[in-house]
Amino acid sequence: MSNSRVGFGIDFHRLEEGRTLVLGGVKIQYDMGLLGHSDADVLTHALCDALLGAAGLGDIGVHFPDSDPRYREISSLELLKRVVELVANAGYHPVNADCVIIAQEPKLAPYFPAMKEALSPIIELPPDYIGLKATTSEKMGPLGRGEGISALSVCLIEKA
Ligand code: MG
Numbered sequence: 001m002s003n004s005r006v007g008f009g010i011d012f013h014r015l016e017e018g019r020t021l022v023l024g025g026v027k028i029q030y031d032m033g034l035l036g037h038s039d040a041d042v043l044t045h046a047l048c049d050a051l052l053g054a055a056g057l058g059d060i061g062v063h064f065p066d067s068d069p070r071y072r073e074i075s076s077l078e079l080l081k082r083v084v085e086l087v088a089n090a091g092y093h094p095v096n097a098d099c100v101i102i103a104q105e106p107k108l109a110p111y112f113p114a115m116k117e118a119l120s121p122i123i124e125l126p127p128d129y130i131g132l133k134a135t136t137s138e139k140m141g142p143l144g145r146g147e148g149i150s151a152l153s154v155c156l157i158e159k160a
Contacts (some may be wrong), residue, residue: 003159004095007054009046014148023101023108023149024115024132025077025122030106034149037066041076043101043115043132043151047123048076048083050097050155055090081122092157094123098131099153104146108134 015021019033024043034040048060057063063086064071064079071079084094101108116127123130137144 005054005056005092005157007050007052007155007157009049009051009053009059009153009155010150011042011045011049012148012150013040013042013045015146022076023111023151025075025118026111026114028106028108028111038064038071038074038076038079042149043099043153044076044080044119046099046151046153047097047119047155048080050153051080051083051087051094051123051157054155054157055087055092057086057090077118077122080119084123087157088160091160093160094125094129095156095158096125096129096131097123097153097155099133099151101132101134102137102143102150102152103134104136104139104144 013034013036015032016035017032021028021030021033022039022041034042052059112132116130119130120127143150
């Protein structure tokens, strides 16, 4: 059996006025933010699910149910930290991660260095082992109309 395992995560959150947009633990200048029980950091949630999936540990809904008041408005970086601990308890550590954010607006590339700096110590990887990319959906569908933002992530883990 291989010592490495790959996991995949995807998440969606709706954009609403009066919320702060947080992606990869970084506040983004925009006139809307993502709606959710936590800070709704869709990128970090996709990363969490990729890590949990790789370790065969289910998904973030299982570990941090949105019916639990303890997770209200919580920073998703805190959730990621706990996920990395769960993965470590299962005997694995992250090798690398690659992510795509699908957002019609705003332009996200200028924030990638800050996102990598924020995620790096928590996922315990150097910034250049965290791939971040952004695309629009070419104005197609709900994401293209700016109704929300989605993120996808793959993560490789190996036996510690
Ligand atoms: Mg989510």
